[in-house]
Amino acid sequence: xxxxxxxxxxxxxxxxxxxxxxxxxxxAIYAYPxxxxxxxxQALREQRDRIRTILPRHEQGGCFAAQGIARxxxxxxxxxxxxxxxxxxxxxxxADAKLDSVPMIAITGQVPQAVIGSDAFQETPMVEVxxxxxxxxxxxxxxxxxxRIMKEAYYIASTGRPGPVLVDVPKDVQLEVxxxxxxxxxxxxxxxxxxxxxxxxxxxxxxxxxxxxxRSKRPVLYVGGGCIHAEASEELTKFALxxxxxxxxxxxxxxxxxxxxxxxxxxxxxxxxxxxxxAVEQSDLLLAFGVRFDDRVTGKLEEFAKHGKIVHIxxxxxxxxxxxxxxxxxxxxxxxxxxxxxxxxTDEDIPDLxxxxxxxxxxxxxFPLSYGDAGDAIQQQYAIEELWRQTQKMDTYIAVGxxxxxxxxxQFYKFDKPRRWMSSSGLGTMGxxxxxxxxxxxxxxxxLVVDIDGDGSFQMNIQELATLYCExxxxxxxxxxxxxLGMVVQWEDRFMSGRRAHTYLGPxxxxxxxxxxxxxxxxxxxxxxVRIAEGYxxxxxxxRSKAEYPKALAxxxxxxxxxxxxxxxxxxxxxxxxxPSGKTVRDIIVE
Ligand SMILES: Cc1ncc(C[n+]2csc(CCOP(=O)(O)OP(=O)(O)O)c2C)c(N)n1
Ligand SMILES: [Mg+2]
Numbered sequence: 097x098x099x100x101x102x103x104x105x106x107x108x109x110x111x112x113x114x115x116x117x118x119x120x121x122x123x124a125i126y127a128y129p130x131x132x133x134x135x136x137x138q139a140l141r142e143q144r145d146r147i148r149t150i151l152p153r154h155e156q157g158g159c160f161a162a163q164g165i166a167r168x169x170x171x172x173x174x175x176x177x178x179x180x181x182x183x184x185x186x187x188x189x190x191a192d193a194k195l196d197s198v199p200m201i202a203i204t205g206q207v208p209q210a211v212i213g214s215d216a217f218q219e220t221p222m223v224e225v226x227x228x229x230x231x232x233x234x235x236x237x238x239x240x241x242x243x244r245i246m247k248e249a250y251y252i253a254s255t256g257r258p259g260p261v262l263v264d265v266p267k268d269v270q271l272e273v274x275x276x277x278x279x280x281x282x283x284x285x286x287x288x289x290x291x292x293x294x295x296x297x298x299x300x301x302x303x304x305x306x307x308x309x310x311r312s313k314r315p316v317l318y319v320g321g322g323c324i325h326a327e328a329s330e331e332l333t334k335f336a337l338x339x340x341x342x343x344x345x346x347x348x349x350x351x352x353x354x355x356x357x358x359x360x361x362x363x364x365x366x367x368x369x370x371x372x373x374x375a376v377e378q379s380d381l382l383l384a385f386g387v388r389f390d391d392r393v394t395g396k397l398e399e400f401a402k403h404g405k406i407v408h409i410x411x412x413x414x415x416x417x418x419x420x421x422x423x424x425x426x427x428x429x430x431x432x433x434x435x436x437x438x439x440x441x442t443d444e445d446i447p448d449l450x451x452x453x454x455x456x457x458x459x460x461x462x463f464p465l466s467y468g469d470a471g472d473a474i475q476q477q478y479a480i481e482e483l484w485r486q487t488q489k490m491d492t493y494i495a496v497g498x499x500x501x502x503x504x505x506x507q508f509y510k511f512d513k514p515r516r517w518m519s520s521s522g523l524g525t526m527g528x529x530x531x532x533x534x535x536x537x538x539x540x541x542x543x544l545v546v547d548i549d550g551d552g553s554f555q556m557n558i559q560e561l562a563t564l565y566c567e568x569x570x571x572x573x574x575x576x577x578x579x580x581l582g583m584v585v586q587w588e589d590r591f592m593s594g595r596r597a598h599t600y601l602g603p604x605x606x607x608x609x610x611x612x613x614x615x616x617x618x619x620x621x622x623x624x625x626v627r628i629a630e631g632y633x634x635x636x637x638x639x640r641s642k643a644e645y646p647k648a649l650a651x652x653x654x655x656x657x658x659x660x661x662x663x664x665x666x667x668x669x670x671x672x673x674x675x676p677s678g679k680t681v682r683d684i685i686v687e
Contacts, residue, residue: 164535322386
C-alpha cells in the first residue's frame with residue numbers, strides 16, 4: 097500500500113519515488129544513506145514489506161550489486177547513494193554500466209535546491225559529473241515530476257540499447273508533499289526525442305542476408321552482448337544450428353551460443369582462441385550481431401576480417417559503421433531480425449560448409465586452449481576448469497574481477513546459457529566481482545553464485561564481505577591469489593623487459609617487489625585473507641596444492657553460507673593466446 101499521511105492525505109516526494117520503484121517490479125535496492133537521502137530511506141523503511149533494501153558497505157559495491165541484479169535478470173537494477181561523496185562513489189559503477197549497456201537507475205540525494213550552486217556541504221553537481229557516462233540523467237525539481245521522471249527512467253534504462261540513468265533528487269523535493277489524490281502513478285511520459293522502437297528488418301534485407309549466407313563458403317557468426325540484452329540467444333542458436341555457421345563470441349556474449357557445442361569457436365579477440373581468430377580472419381562472410389567491433393576484438397582495425405562481407409545488425413544506429421564499414425548494415429532489434437531470418441530460410445539457403453568445418457577442426461586440434469604442467473602448484477586455468485567440471489550441471493552464476501583470472505575464466509569456464517557470466521568488460525573495473533556476485537545472489541537466492549576473483553581486484557571491494565554476512569547471501573569466493581597484479585605483470589614481462597613496477601601486492605621490502613625474488617610463494621601470503629574473512633564472520637580456508645584442491649572446492653560449494661577459498665597460484669603464468677594491442681591475428685602469441 098502507498099504510504100500517505102492519514103491526517104492530511106498527502107504524500108511526499110520520497111514516498112512517491114519508492115512507490116514507483118515497487119510499481120516497476122523492483123524487489124531489491126542497494127542503498128547507502130546520508131543526510132541528503134534520509135527521507136528516501138525513511139520511505140524505503142515504510143515499504144520494507146514490498147521492497148528489500150540492502151545496505152552495501154561502499155556505494156561502489158552497491159552499484160555493482162545493482163548491476164548483478166540487472167545483468168542476471170535483464171531487469172533494471174537500482175542503487176542509491178547520498179549527495180556528494182556517496183554520489184561520486186557511484187561514478188565508476190555508472191560508467192561501467194554505460195560501457196556494458198546495463199539497464200540501471202542510480203538515485204542520488206542532492207542538497208536542497210535553495211543552496212545548489214553555493215558549494216553547500218556535500219554538494220556535487222552529479223548531472224554535470226555524469227553527463228557523458230549515463231544514457232540519460234535527471235535532477236528532479238518538483239514533487240509533481242517525481243512519478244513521471246521515475247517512469248521515464250525505467251523506460252529509458254531498459255529500452256533500445258540499455259544503459260544507466262541518473263536521478264538526482266534534492267532533499268526539498270524528497271520532503272515536499274502533495275495531495276495523494278493528485279498523484280498520477282502512471283503519468284504520460286514526455287520524451288519527444290527518444291524513439292527506441294525500431295522498424296522491423298526489411299524483407300529485402302532478409303533476402304540479402306540469406307543470399308550472402310547461401311553464397312558463403314567460410315561464414316562466421318560474431319555475436320556479443322547485444323544478443324543477450326535482446327534475449328535473442330534461442331533464435332541465434334536456432335539460426336547457427338540450421339545454417340551450420342560456427343559461432344565466435346565476445347567477452348560480453350559468452351553463453352549466447354552453448355560453449356560446449358562443437359560449433360562454438362568460443363571467445364574471439366585479444367585473449368580469444370586461436371581458431372576463432374583464424375576463422376574470422378579467413379571468413380568470407382562475417383555476421384556481426386549485437387557487437388561493436390571493440391578494439392579488444394579487432395586489434396588493428398584495417399586488418400580485421402578484411403577479406404569478407406560484413407553484415408552488422410545492432411539496435412544502436414551509432415554503432416553501425418562506427419569502427420568498421422558494413423556491407424549489409426541493419427539498424428534493428430537482433431531478436432526480431434533473427435526471427436525473420438529463421439522464418440524466411442529455406443533448405444536452399446544452407447551453404448555446404450564441410451570444407452570450412454574441416455579446416456576449423458584442424459585449427460582446433462592444433463591450437464586447443466591449453467596450459468602446461470606446474471606440478472603440484474594450482475594453476476589458475478586448472479582451478480577454473482575444475483570449478484566448471486564440478487558446477488556445470490548446477491544452477492550456477494559466475495562473476496569475476498578484472499585481470500588474468502577474468503580472462504582465464506572466460507576461456508576455461510564454458511557457458512551454455514546467457515546471463516550466467518558477469519564480467520566488467522568494457523570498463524574493466526577491478527573490484528567488480530564480489531559485489532556483482534552479491535547482487536546476483538540477491539536476485540537468485542537459491543542458485544549457486546561464485547565470484548572468481550584476483551587478490552588485487554578482491555581487495556577493491558573486500559568490505560562487501562560484511563554485506564554477505566549480514567544479509568545472509570551465500571556467495572562463494574574462489575580467490576585466485578597470485579600475490580600480484582597478474583595481468584600487469586604479464587604486460588611487464590611481454591613489453592617492459594619484465595621490470596616490476598608496483599605490481600607486487602606484498603610489502604615493498606620483499607624481494608618480489610623489485611622482481612628479485614626466487615618466484616616462490618611466501619609461507620605467509622599477504623594479506624591474511626582467511627583471518628580477514630573470519631573477522632567478517634565468513635568461513636574460509638587456504639589451499640596450496642593441486643592434490644587438495646578438488647576436495648576443498650567441493651567443500652566450499654556444498655557449504656550453505658558465504659565462503660572464501662583462498663587458492664595460492666603461481667604468478668608466472670601468462671594468459672594465452674594473446675594478440676598484442678593494435679596487432680593482427682598474424683602476431684598471435686601462442687606460447
Ligand atoms: C580499478 C582498476 N584499476 C586498475 C586497473 C588496471 N589493471 C587491470 S588488470 C590489473 C591486475 C589485476 O590483479 P588481480 O585482481 O590480482 O588479478 P590477476 O591479474 O592477478 O589475476 C590491473 C591493475 C583496472 N583494470 N581497474
Ligand atoms: Mg592477482
